[in-house]
Amino acid sequence: MSRVGLYWRLLQGVVENPRYYYFVLRRSAYNETAKRLAHNDLPAQGTFYPVKLDLRIIYGCNLRCKMCGQWGDTGTYFSYDTAKLQRTLKLDVIEGVVKELAPHGLRYVDIEGGETFLYPQIIELFQMLKRHRLFVKPVTNGTLLKKYAGELVDAGIDAIHVSVDGDEQAHNFVRQAEWAYDRTMEGLQAIIAERERRNRHTPLVQVSFTMTRHNRCLSLYKLCEELAGKGLLDVLTIKSNPIWMSTATGEAYNKIVAQYFGVNGLTSWKGFVEDYRDFEEEAKEIEQTIRRLKTKDYDFFVHHLPSIPLAEIPKLYTNYNWNLGRTHCPVPYLEPTIDVDGQVYPCNLFADEPLSMGNVNEQPFLDIWFGDRYQTFRRMLSEQGGLLPICNRCCQLTEH
Template sequence: MNFALPPSERPYPSKLFVEVTTACNLRCAMCVKQSGPGIPDEHMTMSTFQRLVPAFPMLETLLLNGIGEPLLHPRLEAFVQLAKEHLQEKARVGFQTNGTLLTPERARSLLAAGTNIVCLSVDATDPALFQSMREGGETEDVNRAAAALNAARARASSPDFHWGAEIVLTRDTLDELPRVVEWVGERGGAFLLVTHLLPYRQESVPSVAYNPNVDETLAFYREKSREANEQGIDLSRYIEARWRFRPVDNGERTVAFMEKVITEISARGLPQHVPNLVAHDEKQYRRMEELFRRCEELALQHGVELHLPSLSPRNKRRCDFIEEGSAFVAASGTVHPCYFLWHSFTCHADGRIRPVDALSFGSVNETPVLDIWNGPEFSDYRSEIGRYDFPHCGNCSLAPCDYIERHDFEQDCLGNSLTCGSCPWSVGVLQCLR
């Protein structure tokens, strides 16, 4: 094993995300499964899973989930057991689950097989709100699941096993976040992942809680907006004043001030989407800042490892999937580079329609997994991503454009063949178990 090289340059993946099934027993409104792309229900076969074994001895993490509910797979424990026979002693094996099928018996069998991390989907503690987000689920399901995991851990004396939770943060669930932190801590959970919503439907766009402007641009704009307010100028009226939709107090001064701001942002080499900037909701942003501070304090009190997303997209991007040497294997056996390009779907990132096509480098049923990883296509892709030389599509005043609104993506406005300019993971607003 060559640990001297960065994970993306090693001749083997360090993390494998294996989609054991695309089937699910719930109909969560915020899930790509329910967004209409037609992802068929499919269980990964044992023969396909066995083709991943050559990569196991070098793995640090093996996560057995994707679009579906892992506990629906009848051979999940067999997958875990097979993996543990080949993994390093300190390697992690786990999955995320909605918890509805996590009975005491299933929890014991999973720990006995070698599972050492489980993440429960807990989007609210309020029963009605929980049901509205997770159709078919109830808060009592995750309560029972947490109790089952704790009992199985105590019975098996598994000090290396830990569980936690993930919440999808929306404007409707902001007040639930502190309660979920407490819920995890009071039940012995180790961590809480917090991710923003990626809307797969137009009607979900108003539920998005994060600010769409990149952090460095937003920080500069907030500073200038305060200066403008001190001079009696309201920059939120810029669009009206600029295009003279209706008379605006201090209209000419508003236009002059904002256009100077636009020029200064451009001079700093920062991306900007002017309509989003002037629509910035300072009250909402401060509410989010205070909420995150409060949750960090609660997490510290309860001994919970809290992973918060960015309040707004980061200007300095980082693809954790590439940087950490990850590969994603679909239930069918095809190999992909990340969550964003695992399946084909349509989303409404930043309120704009965005078709996304899955990117596959081959199938383990046809080509050995390490040959796919080391093949020129996947290797070159990882190298190119690492340069981060692609635009901030969500923070461009010219967007939406036909470069990213087509399913047959060819290139972005800089000539890159990468589809990463609108990825919400690399800018820190989306997170997942990894």
């Protein structure tokens, strides 16, 4: 399909779902809040509410991806006991939070795990969220999509984020499962087929590739060539770098948190400890590969994150202290995370129970949102200059 054909297909999706595209492309709340924070214009208590909600609905996963901070080589979920791993975030609890927040401007819900589609009421969750007129995007490894393709299209979700980390050989190596790539491709085929059967252009199918030392540039190029012309996706998002940090960075974060909250033993960051400072030559190749891919006449749109000039990609690896020019994180004012056990966190990535803001199984969400612990966290962030030591490669920061 020519580039013109691709743009025509994407335009049809925009016409079918204009509110969604207006929200995700404009991102006005994030930009405006970040600017205010940078000028020390802190929003007054009671004047700001979440526009986006991140739900981690299940801990379990059917894969063990090498770079995953949950179940990967250094993943932290291996330390969870059996009882905790069997929990799920209850549907009625989620709906209670949604009913609190929808009247105050909640627009978007991201859903993740673990593996999202292992959640036993996943379709019911989609249906409930759409009844409240929310934008819905599940994140998935794609291996269970074939089973649910028709139902998820009928549920009317807006987008689906499918992780694919290379061509078949590289992807299966990263996933540590020889069957992973084929099942994910079958899932993508099933979703597109169900869309066409219903004459729909939603959900938007977004495939996400994350660059790590486990896959590298050649696997990205091979993946694009394998996907080309098959009509399996709308957008390929290339995450130019993984989430990573040093042990010293994590320990510096722990000291700051102990100062403000009097808690110790935060470990979520340990799932991302890695040293990519030796990756400079590969990073230059990443830059050139993305440039090359953006010139290709693929039947999907190629997008890269973070949104920085391509020439600056090597700095993502060689200089961890570089903050990409993002000086203040707006997420604690706009985008809370609710974990499987109901704990509420101001950051999606670094969720440690000692740093929970409160639990939605025990109190209303807005009491937590405007509570003392959330206020202390926002004050801590402000007094530390808008970012914490572990923030510089966090996906929530780099994707804004």
